Amino acid sequence: RKEVEQDPGPFNVPEGATVAFNCTYSNSASQSFFWYRQDCRKEPKLLMSVYSSGNEDGRFTAQLNRASQYISLLIRDSKLSDSATYLCVPLSGGYNKLIFGAGTRLAVHP
Amino acid sequence: DARVTQTPRDKVTEMGQEVTMRCQPILGHNTVFWYRQTMMQGLELLAYFRNRAPLDDSGMPKDRFSAEMPDATLATLKIQPSEPRDSAVYFCASRGGRTYEQFFGPGTRLTVL
Numbered sequence: 001r002k003e004v005e006q007d008p009g010p011f012n013v014p015e016g017a018t019v020a021f022n023c024t025y026s027n028s029a030s031q032s033f034f035w036y037r038q039d040c041r042k043e044p045k046l047l048m049s050v051y052s053s054g055n056e057d058g059r060f061t062a063q064l065n066r067a068s069q070y071i072s073l074l075i076r077d078s079k080l081s082d083s084a085t086y087l088c089v090p091l092s093g094g095y096n097k098l099i100f101g102a103g104t105r106l107a108v109h110p
Numbered sequence: 111d112a113r114v115t116q117t118p119r120d121k122v123t124e125m126g127q128e129v130t131m132r133c134q135p136i137l138g139h140n141t142v143f144w145y146r147q148t149m150m151q152g153l154e155l156l157a158y159f160r161n162r163a164p165l166d167d168s169g170m171p172k173d174r175f176s177a178e179m180p181d182a183t184l185a186t187l188k189i190q191p192s193e194p195r196d197s198a199v200y201f202c203a204s205r206g207g208r209t210y211e212q213f214f215g216p217g218t219r220l221t222v223l
Contacts, residue, residue, distance in 0.1 A: 032210055043201055043214035044153070087153070091210050096141075096165065098212055100153040 003027060004101035006088050012107045017078045021104045023088030024070045030090035030099075033071050035062055037084045038103065044087055048073070078108045112136045114204050114215035122221045128190040131218045133202030134183055141205040142185045143212060144170075144177055148198045156200075159185065192222045 005024045013019050025033075032051050036044040048055055050071065054063040061074040071090075075082055085103040092099055115134045123129055135142050143158040157167035157177040167177060174193070179185045189196055199219050203212040 034211065043216050046211050046213065049209075049211060096158065096160075097155060098210070102152045 003099045004088055004090060006086075006101040006104045008102060008104060010105035010107050012109060013078055015078055015080060015108055015110055017108075018074065018076045019078055019106065020072055020074045021086055021088075021106075022070055022072050023101055023104075024068075025088075025090045025099075026069070027090065027092065027099075028066075028069060030092065032091040033062070033064060034089040034091070034098065035060075035073050036087040036089055036100075038087060039084045044100075047086070075106075078106075080108050080110065082106060083108045114202055114213055116200075116202050116215035116218050118218055119216060120219045120221075122223065123192055124223050125193055126191045127222075128188065129192050129196075129220060129222075131187045131200050131202075131220070133185040133187075133204075133215055135185065135202070135204030136206065136213060137183070139204035139206035139213075140182075142179060143203040143205070144185070144187050145201040145203065145214075146198045147201060147217075153201070156187070189220075192220075194222045196220060197222050 003026050035047040037047045038044045048062050050062045059076045064071045085105050087103045088101040089098045117132045141160045144156040147153045156170040159179045162179040176188045199217045201217045202215045205212045
């Protein structure tokens with residue numbers, strides 16, 4: 001089983017839609033999680049950190065379910081500029097390494 | 111606005127040539143990571159340093175890759191000799207303080223012909 005599994009997508013949604021991505025992780029010792037977004041031909045950029053059960057920042061909400069070992073990202077009122085690949089990243093048990101998922105592609109259309 | 115910088119941004123070279131990539135971490139960050147990204151493999155961790163000491167380079171092909179941090183403001187990744195399968199984008203990231211968030215540089219896009 002992969003350490004991090006994400007639906008590769010693409011998710012094609014209209015502007016204004018709500019979209020959710022799920023991510024499952026295999027290391028039950030992971031305590032912290034991150035969502036990064038990566039635009040085409042650019043570097044990954046930190047979107048959100050999750051240190052407890054969840055986090056909310058504007059239109060973005062992350063929720064963590066430790067019992068089922070999955071973390072979700074909800075985007076409300078999608079904008080064209082949200083089009084990107086979203087990477088789910090648990091922190092490894094060693095607290096030094098980030099384990100990057102392959103990412104979920106989101107395409108928001110007018 | 112503190113950022114990780116990387117040079118060169120693009121590099122095209124021929125098989126067998128030496129390639130050196132450089133990274134300047136965010137000032138004050140004491141942990142530096144090197145990643146490689148390809149379409150097939152996604153983002154792979156190659157090596158990382160804390161306080162300039164190598165902590166883990168298990169993700170790096172040892173026979174041709176080497177990573178060093180000669181001082182706190184410079185990390186280097188060298189490939190000698192380069193091969194076409196090394197073609198990828200190489201990212202450097204840095205982390206500091208008590209947080210775990212990593213901040214990425216813009217990457218070096220390497221093409222080995």
